[in-house]
Amino acid sequence: MNQPLRAAMSAVPELDDTQFLRWQSLLEERTGMCLASQRRSFLQTSLGLRMREVGCDSYEQYYERITAGPSGAIEWTTLVDRLTVQETRFFRDPDAFAFVEQYVQQKATELGADETLEFWSVGCSSGEEAYSLAMVGERFLTPAGKRYAVTGTDISTIVLRKARAGRYLPRALQWVPQAYAAIGFKPQQAGEPLQINDELRQRSCFSQVNILNLAACPLQSQHVIYCQNVLIYFRRWRRREILNVLAERLAPGGILVIGLGEMVDYQHPLLEQIHSSRVSAFVRKKTNSEGESARR
Template sequence: MNHQLRTGLSTVPEMDDTQFVRWQGLLEERTGMCLAPQRRSFLQTSLGLRMREVGCDSYQEYYDRIVNGASGAIEWSTLVDRLTVQETRFFRDPDAFAFVEQFVQQKAAESGDDGALEFWSVGCSSGEEAYSLAMVAERHLTAQGKRYAVTGTDISTIVLRKARAGRYQPRALDWVTDEYRQLGFKDLQPGSPVQVSDTLRQRCCFSQVNILNLANCPLQSQHVIYCQNVLIYFRRWRRREILNVLAERLAPGGILVIGLGEMVDWQHPLLEQVHSSRVSAFVRKQSNSTGETTRR
């Protein structure tokens, strides 16, 4: 029997076990994300609505379209935007950003000019995280005559376009302090969309990167790598692979920040873990004159 489920937008066919496993496998193969069985309804609805848009009557017909030919690659790009976009907001984890802010303050106080401080927001979604890092950097570095740059990467082209535009609904500022509101946004009017300041937008760039291909990403010598609420969507062995690559992309003395509980037993010879119950972070050890790593 061909059961159907009704949503607020349309009627979509019910997904059986065989089709769920097939689509679950395709998503993990191409993005690394492991979709839990509990999220079958999310997958079913997302696929069903897109199938309705393109005129496919079954999951198998749509699957065949996705995996075959150049048109399939284009359709996959559209679909992956809907399947991988995650919720985010400005200063989402106050403890983690307080840790980053403390690190930036230390860098601002250091004498000499070693070039721009580099920040990387991994899985930046629609840009709030990257702009939050930029606000912290702008507040503490610019006054000291120091430069910075922020790079946000994500697999979704749709959210990257929103990130580049830097335009958000007023409720996006609910977690932003008054000081950062004045620093990071312009033309603030009650009830109106808010626009990230030109200064911050000029300091931030956004690029499409599949986290499975991090080894080919050109970013190197990053002072801050912020990778929160990303690893939870991957299997544990793949989380280790991702973190190993990120560790190698840190500059000596740089910090890697991940989500609490995302990877509790991971270690890397280049890194020293920060001992804190509120933040999950690591510091890349400094190198001495012989090239050996030393404790910070």
């Protein structure tokens, strides 16, 4: 930690039990995320740094500021960006992406000439996951003359701006499989930022969505819903609610991919679980009519 930051943090007041519970409740009420007690120091640091930036001397004063009127709503947006941004990288789960690749290759032979394969990255952060999905589409669908589109959603406006820009540090390339490097990025000189290819950016869009308001999200008939490393921040009952909404947004035959262990023993009448020790995924059953499974 550098000297100025160390000096700033030394003046941050201790976040006691009462204040921690108060801020924990506010975060869960507004975003659905449940901040575990083990992350109290993270919350104290994040609040403390922001309080110094805006000139608040106590958690009570900052709480009143953030919950009052239009200016409080603006400040809340800034704080949420600090509290919810999570680590991400390209092709973060190779096994899950191998499963998506297999599905997309199959769809490349099934899609009609007027159909578009829809990808949805839920909790897309700064865009690496969404663009990884776009690279899969570009690799297997474009040569077959088929179309694809990617939508990335997140609650943080800051990371969404980064995703739209499509610019990344050169070291991010170390996570990209060799087969995708030329597909995903423009040629670069040594030391220059990575820039996502125009073709992928044109087929990708990013939108702010609070996962508590998924029911109001207009996305429907998605072929691939990728929701990894998102559910772990929510209580079990809310995870089930989120998955129920996502199940309804899948196209018949579409796949829902979540993180291993994020929701054990989840069942839904529209979904069939993929039995694998390496991937946690579900397929929406094909139906003749709503609620009636098609005969195979």
